[in-house]
Amino acid sequence: GxxxxxxxxxxxxxxxxxxxxxxxxxxxxxxxxxxxxxxxxxxxxxxxxxxxxxxxxxxxxxxxxxxxxxxxxxxxxxxxxxxxxxxxxxxxxNYVSPDLVREIEKNPDKLVLGGEQREISILFSDIRGFTTVSESLTPPELVTLLNEYLSPMTRIVLEEKGTLDKFIGDAVMAIFNAPLDVPGHAEHACAAAVRMLEELKHLNEGFAERGMHTLDIGVGINTGPAVVGNMGADIRFDYTAIGDSVNLASRLEGLNKYYGSHILVSEDTRNQVPDGRFIFREVDRVRVKGKHLPIVMYELMITNLELLPHFEEGLEKYRAKQFVAAQQIFNRLVADYSDGPSRLYSNRCAEYLETPPPADWDGVYTAKSK
Structure with missing residues (x-):
């Protein structure tokens, strides 16, 4: 019962x-x-x-x-x-720091695996003249060199809360503020760039001791909206970011060769970094094809900081069309510091002294190619 x-x-x-x-x-x-x-x-x-x-x-x-x-x-x-x-x-x-992985595990809902538009900071870094370096090495030596260079660079990106997007040969693409929110992402991207160059100094000392090639790198950083998510085909896809902001970061990285600089950042990145955290100098204002508003570029300076007031004075005179006075300042900076941007401006002053700019010139340089 x-x-x-x-x-x-x-x-x-x-x-x-x-x-x-x-x-x-x-x-x-x-x-x-x-x-x-x-x-x-x-x-x-x-x-x-x-x-x-x-x-x-x-x-x-x-x-x-x-x-x-x-x-x-x-x-x-x-x-x-x-x-x-x-x-x-x-x-x-594989491409996110352990802290972020733990965060993803705790809150998988925060992770949008489709595409989403969000503001991110994008960092590109690239080895200068890598083709020349690679031609003088055997394939096993080249792989060793790349691994020894890419491993610490990747570690730095992850430690600065970045996401390793991809390696493109010797180039590194990293994004900050995706897949999860990273407060102060522009500052983290700049800190990663500075640490990369410091790390490269140590690596080069080791390379030189072993009679290997030393490396030189350029870094470009931009902050802006981009579409991030898993993109590609059904069989093979990557978590990546696409958009104009990404393209600008890549172009800034390439422009280091032109200016003789190491780290170039956009105005949007510069504006998001707290004052006093890093030393920036305005390098140029360029009007690119298809865009009316000029792009303002800054160099994140890590050496020769004492030349900054002289360079700014030279730039002021250059934009006021006082090309003779400006050229004297730039020439002195080239002689004393071998400063890349000063060398470029000295040449521009020479060009404008030969062929003066139009009367309505606003000091903005018009890029001849895209």
Whole structure:
């Protein structure tokens, strides 16, 4: 009678109760605790039922029901739910810092795997004259050189909360503020660039000691809106960013060759970095094809900081069309510091002294090619 009814209720209700609890607990340890808790609850009810009312209820079947429910739930968690987490972790651990991977695991909903538009800082770095370097090395030597260079550079990006987007030969593309929010992402990108150049100094000392080629790099950084997400084909896709902002970062990186600089950043990046954190100098204002507003470029300076006031004075005179006075200043900076941007402006002054700019010239340089 009543004992059988109670047994039936325990066999039916306890596994349902445990199933509901397991559906809401987050991990394996919490699941195990819920299983032990339910089992202890049943054994306590059974014990007191027997001692107080002398009802001898069976233990085996309710315990069997609880056990099977727990095993089924854990199998589901490990095979399906946690497998997804592991896949996510594996997918991102190659190009995201461990901190971000943990954040992704905790809040996978924050991760939009389709495309989304967000403001990011994009960093491109590239080895100068890499073709020349590579031609003088055997393939195994080239691979060693690249690995020794790319490993610490990648570590720096990840330590600065960046996401390694891709390697393009010897070039590194990194994005900051995706897939997860990184407050002060422009500052992190600039810090990564400065650390990369410091690291390169140490690497070059080692390379020189071993009689290997020393390397020189250029870095370009821009901050702006881009579409980020998994892009590509069904078979092969990459978490990456696309858009005008990305293209500008790449072009800034390439322009280091033209200006004789190492780190060029856009005005948008410069404006987002707190004052006093780094030393920037305005290098140029360029009007590019198809765009009316000039792009303002800054160099993030790490050496020869004392030339800054003289360079700014030269730039002021240059924009006021006082080309003779400006050229004198720039020539002095070239002689004293071998300053790349000053060399460029000295040549421009010479050009304008020969062929003066139009009367309405606003000091903006018009890029001849795209």
């Amino acid at each position: 009543i004992t059988q009814m109670q047994e039936m209720l325990c066999i039916l209700l306890l596994p349902i109760l445990l199933g509901v609890v397991l559906a809401f607990v987050p991990g394996t340890f919490a699941g195990l605790a819920a299983f032990i808790g339910t089992a202890v609850l049943f054994l306590a009810v059974n014990y007191f039922g027997f001692t107080l009312g002398l009802r001898d209820m069976t233990i085996i079947y309710p315990m069997l029901g609880i056990g099977l429910t727990y095993l089924g739930s854990e199998s589901w968690r490990n095979l399906v739910v946690e497998k997804k987490g592991r896949q996510l972790k594996k997918a991102f651990s």
